[in-house]
Amino acid sequence: MRIATLLTFLIILAAPGTTRAGAPTDTAAPGGKLHWQSFNDGFAAARQNGRKIIVDVYTDWCGWCKKLDKDVYGDPKVAAYLRDHFVLVKLNPEIKANVSYRDTVYSAAVFAQGFGVSGYPTILFFEPSGEPIDRLGGYVGADKFLPIIKFIGEDYFKKMKWEDFMKTEGDPAHQ
DSSP states (O other): OHHHHHHHHHHHHHOTTBOTTSOBOOBOOTTSOBOEEOHHHHHHHHHHHTOEEEEEEOOTTOHHHHHIIIIITTSHHHHHHHHHHEEEEEEOTTSOOEEEETTEEEEHHHHHHHTTOOSSSEEEEEOTTSOEEEEEESOOOHHHHHHHHHHHHTTGGGTSOHHHHHHHHTSTTTO
16 A cells, blocks of 8 residues: 555656646746746736736646647747747646636636636636637647647737638748
């Protein structure tokens, strides 16, 4: 019994993307690390600096979440864009932690469920004010993720449909 408890403890300590307290760590990316913040700190920073928020809802056991960290967030173009346009938040709904959203405290799991998270990874997008924009469920490769974050990060979603935006994204002068 002691060995199983010790092994579980060591697995939790070694899990990538979290510290012992479940707080996010930075993701290595060429050209610099992405700075991931806790939920409450990230939303406060976004209000202060006027940047949109990405909430990466993940679990430690999720293979696609690890692939997203390595291949998408680790992509130099994606990482550079994220550093310039977003506040980045990691949220593990399996950690017993509370988040404060719009003056109400929720468990991380209840918050995620309230925004329709039913699988991992799921990425939630918010305005700096905390107003929800959209969500992206499942893994998307870097080549498809970059236009999505540009569409949201540069407010194209407010003035055109995704299909029209994708027509302009094919134009090298637009990129």
